[in-house]
Amino acid sequence: MKESILIRLDDACEFMDVSKWSRLESILDKYGVKPVVGIVPQPQDEEWIHKYPPDEQFWQKVETWKEKKWELAMHGFSHHYSLKKRRRVGINPVNSYTEFAGIALNCQKEKIAKGIAIFNDKDIEPRVFFAPAHTFDLNTVSALRECSNIRIIHDTYASDIYHRYGMFFVPVIPLGPHIIDKIRWMNSRLLTKTFVYHPNMMVERDFAAFEAFISMNREHIIAFDDLVFRPRKYGFNDKLIKFIYCDMIWLYGFIKKNFSAFKQFIKHFSVLRSLHNYFSYAAWYVWNGSEAVFPFDISDVTLRVATDWESYLDIYANEPEKIEKQYQEWFAGQNVFFALQHGDDIVTYGWSSTLGCKGFRVGLDDMRVTIPENTCYLYNFNTYHEWRGRGYYPTLLMLIQRYYANKQLFIYARAKNTSSRKGLTKSGFECLGEYRSSSVTLKAALAKIGVKAVY
Numbered sequence: 001m002k003e004s005i006l007i008r009l010d011d012a013c014e015f016m017d018v019s020k021w022s023r024l025e026s027i028l029d030k031y032g033v034k035p036v037v038g039i040v041p042q043p044q045d046e047e048w049i050h051k052y053p054p055d056e057q058f059w060q061k062v063e064t065w066k067e068k069k070w071e072l073a074m075h076g077f078s079h080h081y082s083l084k085k086r087r088r089v090g091i092n093p094v095n096s097y098t099e100f101a102g103i104a105l106n107c108q109k110e111k112i113a114k115g116i117a118i119f120n121d122k123d124i125e126p127r128v129f130f131a132p133a134h135t136f137d138l139n140t141v142s143a144l145r146e147c148s149n150i151r152i153i154h155d156t157y158a159s160d161i162y163h164r165y166g167m168f169f170v171p172v173i174p175l176g177p178h179i180i181d182k183i184r185w186m187n188s189r190l191l192t193k194t195f196v197y198h199p200n201m202m203v204e205r206d207f208a209a210f211e212a213f214i215s216m217n218r219e220h221i222i223a224f225d226d227l228v229f230r231p232r233k234y235g236f237n238d239k240l241i242k243f244i245y246c247d248m249i250w251l252y253g254f255i256k257k258n259f260s261a262f263k264q265f266i267k268h269f270s271v272l273r274s275l276h277n278y279f280s281y282a283a284w285y286v287w288n289g290s291e292a293v294f295p296f297d298i299s300d301v302t303l304r305v306a307t308d309w310e311s312y313l314d315i316y317a318n319e320p321e322k323i324e325k326q327y328q329e330w331f332a333g334q335n336v337f338f339a340l341q342h343g344d345d346i347v348t349y350g351w352s353s354t355l356g357c358k359g360f361r362v363g364l365d366d367m368r369v370t371i372p373e374n375t376c377y378l379y380n381f382n383t384y385h386e387w388r389g390r391g392y393y394p395t396l397l398m399l400i401q402r403y404y405a406n407k408q409l410f411i412y413a414r415a416k417n418t419s420s421r422k423g424l425t426k427s428g429f430e431c432l433g434e435y436r437s438s439s440v441t442l443k444a445a446l447a448k449i450g451v452k453a454v455y
């Protein structure tokens, strides 16, 4: 069966990032895509009110969206989270905070009635609802039935549209298209899927990714008017999808979030520590001036260097969300920050320590090294996820080699991190050996380049 994709834009209201919204609108117009827009009738979300000046033209814009046949949906009432719980709430338990779930029916009815009145005042009769933070409960359903003509909730985990509690539910995917594409088993089960975008929060690369997605999938993207509402029952496939999204993905996120804490915990026990070292030991590399070939034309990229916090901030002027506050302290130790810029984006970065460092403890093993003065120690490299696998890491390393010209460079990678190790080899680094508790050959290899290791 042909897949159907809907585009949903959240958080349209008088307090929004006008330029980002109009940029997104021009992309949608270019491809003739009609999205569903979630309008907040009486915004009281403090984050927005303090961030954006009120847009006097907002409801005129809504009028033009209406003329373009965009679906104007009611996205809550105030978007103010009145309830924050420890557990995820409601019948669509995505988040633990909510404007609706767990709120008394009377209060919910008042919100819905007031919201509808604001829409009606602007000559709009919404037929679709979705709640802020995706969270609502059966009282929300009752309030919608009693105080509005809305019979469609555009927010659920399911394989297709279904009918339940006297409402139609249209499915939404909480993951981005690039992730869902990889989960083929799941993707094939989703007949109607909605990708949700928050224009206020989009950054430069999101717009490029958005346009690429739209142009590649244009034939599958439908308008809300194209949906067919059959009274299908909520079934096994839907339950399975809800289970995977709500429970499995949450569990995965929880483990991922707490993984480093868990690793620290096991490192407290010597037996477990040996085990940990065995599985995550380091491979050490040196660069002594051998030249490698750049993987692409380097006129496309710029090496950015920061030796203080101000110049670091300047590097991320276009992408402030990538700023890592803890790095402010790192500059105190005369460390140097390097980044590779491609267009407006920083794609990869890393650090170097230029002082002869004495006996610092390396991150992966129980090993201390003392580095001689003519050597730079390179560390904490990272390529942003969306830019991986394109040769930026070796390019950055090679530009750092040029930067330091006559110095010896010293770096490690996790022994099992094959992509990082490949990058090092590509950029002319030579492997000295891998750390094992019993390894003496590594010690000797390090001694040859003047690095003293104790373990």
Ligand SMILES: [Zn+2]
Binding pocket: 010, 011, 075, 079, 131, 132, 133
């Ligand atoms: Zn929202």
